[in-house]
Amino acid sequence: MFELRLLAPEERVEDLSDALDALEALSVSVEDADAQTDAEQALFGEPGMPPPKDGWQRSRVIALFPDEGAAREAATLLSAQDFFAGCEVVGVADVPEQDWVRLTQSQFAPVEITPEFWIVPTWHEPPTQARQTIRLDPGLAFGTGTHPTTRMCLRWIATLQPAAPARVLDYGCGSGILAIGAAKFGAVAIDAVDIDPSAVEATRLNADANAVTLNAGLPDAAQGRYDVVLANILATPLKVLAPLLCAHVAPGGSLVLAGILERQADELKNAYAPYAALEVSDAEDGWILMTARL
Numbered sequence: 001m002f003e004l005r006l007l008a009p010e011e012r013v014e015d016l017s018d019a020l021d022a023l024e025a026l027s028v029s030v031e032d033a034d035a036q037t038d039a040e041q042a043l044f045g046e047p048g049m050p051p052p053k054d055g056w057q058r059s060r061v062i063a064l065f066p067d068e069g070a071a072r073e074a075a076t077l078l079s080a081q082d083f084f085a086g087c088e089v090v091g092v093a094d095v096p097e098q099d100w101v102r103l104t105q106s107q108f109a110p111v112e113i114t115p116e117f118w119i120v121p122t123w124h125e126p127p128t129q130a131r132q133t134i135r136l137d138p139g140l141a142f143g144t145g146t147h148p149t150t151r152m153c154l155r156w157i158a159t160l161q162p163a164a165p166a167r168v169l170d171y172g173c174g175s176g177i178l179a180i181g182a183a184k185f186g187a188v189a190i191d192a193v194d195i196d197p198s199a200v201e202a203t204r205l206n207a208d209a210n211a212v213t214l215n216a217g218l219p220d221a222a223q224g225r226y227d228v229v230l231a232n233i234l235a236t237p238l239k240v241l242a243p244l245l246c247a248h249v250a251p252g253g254s255l256v257l258a259g260i261l262e263r264q265a266d267e268l269k270n271a272y273a274p275y276a277a278l279e280v281s282d283a284e285d286g287w288i289l290m291t292a293r294l
């Protein structure tokens with residue numbers, strides 16, 4: 001395979017990517033051309049959402065083609081377009097054959113939640129100190145343990161006492177990682193719900209792979225009261241869902257919310273004030289975990 005390397009200002013990245021797709025590039029990736037320099041720009045997206053921009057001030061756009069002729073022809077065609085103004089062809093290079101599966105897998109190492117609790121891809125051996133593991137491979141649904149919001153929820157779950165059998169609701173389950181974590185820490189009756197049917201399917205598959213019994217479904221599968229209600233979504237839907245989520249928490253039960261940025265703490269406290277007194281109980285990389293006892 002051959003890669004065509006281009007430089008583009010931020011406002012040209014979308015047009016360039018669309019044109020490369022139309023020219024049947026096998027893949028198009030965009031990187032910060034100033035990465036690892038003082039001019040590097042951080043682009044943050046909320047969990048499950050794309051970053052707020054299409055590219056960086058100076059973006060490196062790399063398109064993969066099956067042969068050199070196709071890569072060079074794409075460079076010629078693009079250079080003739082009006083929207084190419086301000087862009088630059090850096091070159092065409094041969095990409096050595098690689099074991100792509102192995103390369104992709106090598107990017108997903110086990111993730112430590114606590115020194116004894118780890119998320120471990122199926123192609124890895126669990127670390128020797130792991131006493132509890134969730135086996136999970138990257139898939140279509142959000143939740144592999146690499147995002148701070150998921151990790152904070154899992155750290156909270158790891159404090160559950162195995163002696164107290166708990167009915168748990170995972171609202172916005174994604175991959176099902178929180179529901180599976182709750183099962184590993186003693187929960188006995190677990191409902192995991194999501195508006196996305198592919199997340200429901202992923203949750204079922206991941207639960208089976210972890211030998212965990214749970215009930216996965218669309219949101220109306222959540223019924224009655226639970227000892228623990230977990231929801232890692234985003235601040236705006238969490239505010240809308242406040243009465244519904246709180247109505248699912250049993251008296252004396254716990255509400256655990258994530259997907260909230262530090263600066264959103266007061267908005268969330270106010271939205272939940274009629275039902276629960278939310279407190280910030282963990283923080284990581286600008287994200288917070290908010291919990292309440294009802």
Ligand SMILES: C[S@@+](CC[C@H](N)C(=O)[O-])C[C@H]1O[C@@H](n2cnc3c(N)ncnc32)[C@H](O)[C@@H]1O
Pocket residue numbers: 047048141142143144145149150153171172173174175176177178193194195196199219232233237259
């Ligand atoms: C950030 S992911 C969290 C996944 C997983 N629970 C975790 O902690 O990694 C949020 C999930 O919530 C789901 N979701 C978003 N809005 C929802 C809503 N109103 N009701 C139920 N699920 C929702 C999304 O489809 C997505 O799978």
